[in-house]
Amino acid sequence: DTPLRDLAAAKGKAIGTAVTGSKLTGTYGELAGREFNWLTPGNAMKWGSVEPSRGTFDWTEADQIVDFAEAHDQDVRGHTLVWHSQNPSWLDNGTWTPAQLRRLMTDHIALEVGRYKGRLAAWDVVNEPFNEDGTFRPTLWYNGLGADYIAQALTAARAADPAAKLYINDYNVEGVNAKSTALYNLVKDLKARGVPIDGVGLQAHLILGQVPSTFQQNIQRFADLGLDVAVTELDIRMQTPATDAKLAQQRTEYEAVFKACVAVSRCTGVTVWGFTDSDSWIPDTFPGEGAATPYDANYRPKPAYYGIVTALGGT
Numbered sequence: 002d003t004p005l006r007d008l009a010a011a012k013g014k015a016i017g018t019a020v021t022g023s024k025l026t027g028t029y030g031e032l033a034g035r036e037f038n039w040l041t042p043g044n045a046m047k048w049g050s051v052e053p054s055r056g057t058f059d060w061t062e063a064d065q066i067v068d069f070a071e072a073h074d075q076d077v078r079g080h081t082l083v084w085h086s087q088n089p090s091w092l093d094n095g096t097w098t099p100a101q102l103r104r105l106m107t108d109h110i111a112l113e114v115g116r117y118k119g120r121l122a123a124w125d126v127v128n129e130p131f132n133e134d135g136t137f138r139p140t141l142w143y144n145g146l147g148a149d150y151i152a153q154a155l156t157a158a159r160a161a162d163p164a165a166k167l168y169i170n171d172y173n174v175e176g177v178n179a180k181s182t183a184l185y186n187l188v189k190d191l192k193a194r195g196v197p198i199d200g201v202g203l204q205a206h207l208i209l210g211q212v213p214s215t216f217q218q219n220i221q222r223f224a225d226l227g228l229d230v231a232v233t234e235l236d237i238r239m240q241t242p243a244t245d246a247k248l249a250q251q252r253t254e255y256e257a258v259f260k261a262c263v264a265v266s267r268c269t270g271v272t273v274w275g276f277t278d279s280d281s282w283i284p285d286t287f288p289g290e291g292a293a294t295p296y297d298a299n300y301r302p303k304p305a306y307y308g309i310v311t312a313l314g315g316t
């Protein structure tokens with residue numbers, strides 16, 4: 002069977018997966034290397050992972066994933082620099098003046114982006130800046146620095162690695178809705194102001210039966226701004242146990258998501274948020290739900306895998 006990465010490459014698309022560094026051996030490592038041409042560290046590059054105590058750094062897992070990717074001729078999407086979650090407690094619990102906060106943010110970006118300069122294809126610079134209604138999420142960054150923290154972060158990232166594509170990444174922005182329209186207006190404004198922004202990441206943590214009908218139209222409107230669009234964290238969850246009927250529906254929905262990306266030339270590709278049900282965040286976060294990825298927990302390809310094959314023109 003033709004690996005997914007070869008089918009995707011023939012269409013000029015990336016196919017990625019989030020990975021956990023410690024698992025990159027055995028069957029998990031074989032599949033991650035064989036089927037995908039992009040990797041995203043699921044947790045390894047988050048601030049809380051790399052600087053657990055102030056000034057004390059741990060790059061072990063992040064380095065391991067980047068080394069693995071280079072050995073397998075894969076691109077890496079850095080994830081993520083400026084977020085409200087999974088920050089170190091010293092950062093969350095500190096009291097900072099705006100000037101201190103800005104310095105912390107830009108120093109962090111300079112250090113982490115600089116460490117991997119020339120080795121990463123893209124960065125999720127700012128993650129999840131919006132509320133569902135399209136207002137800015139009141140995070141430590143927004144509360145301290147105002148909405149301009151986004152432009153400041155992008156500018157710092159560009160300075161640290163001019164070759165990396167810079168993204169803003171969010172969830173529930175796959176269809177046309179208030180939140181995706183806020184993202185649209187933000188990136189349109191950033192571009193007009195000359196702030197470095199290359200693309201938007203649509204996470205796509207989807208629910209079976211609820212794939213937005215406006216997915217392709219939404220990708221297209223961002224592309225029409227002159228931006229790249231990446232589907233960055235796809236999974237499609239269901240109530241467990243999975244049945245044949247649900248898995249068949251999931252196949253159709255995976256196929257539809259990949260087809261929407263294939264249809265828009267500026268859609269760079271699709272990354273799944275874990276490729277096996279044994280390495281998915283869903284059961285921990287949504288008890289009673291799961292089976293959200295293309296491989297089952299025993300690394301057998303599910304119908305969803307073959308939906309991807311079909312969308313990528315394979316047989």
Ligand code: G3I
Nearest residue numbers: 019043044080081086087128172204206234274281282286
């Ligand atoms: O590493 C510890 C381990 O030592 C401990 O024994 C265990 C006990 O719970 O927890 C482990 O940490 C967990 C970590 O994942 C690694 O497995 C954290 O509790 C858990 O909260 C963390 O969840 C991650 C989540 O982000 C946090 O928000 C998921 O793995 C990760 O897939 C998920 O990814 C996010 C994206 O970054 C942004 N978009 C949404 C997506 C899903 O939440």
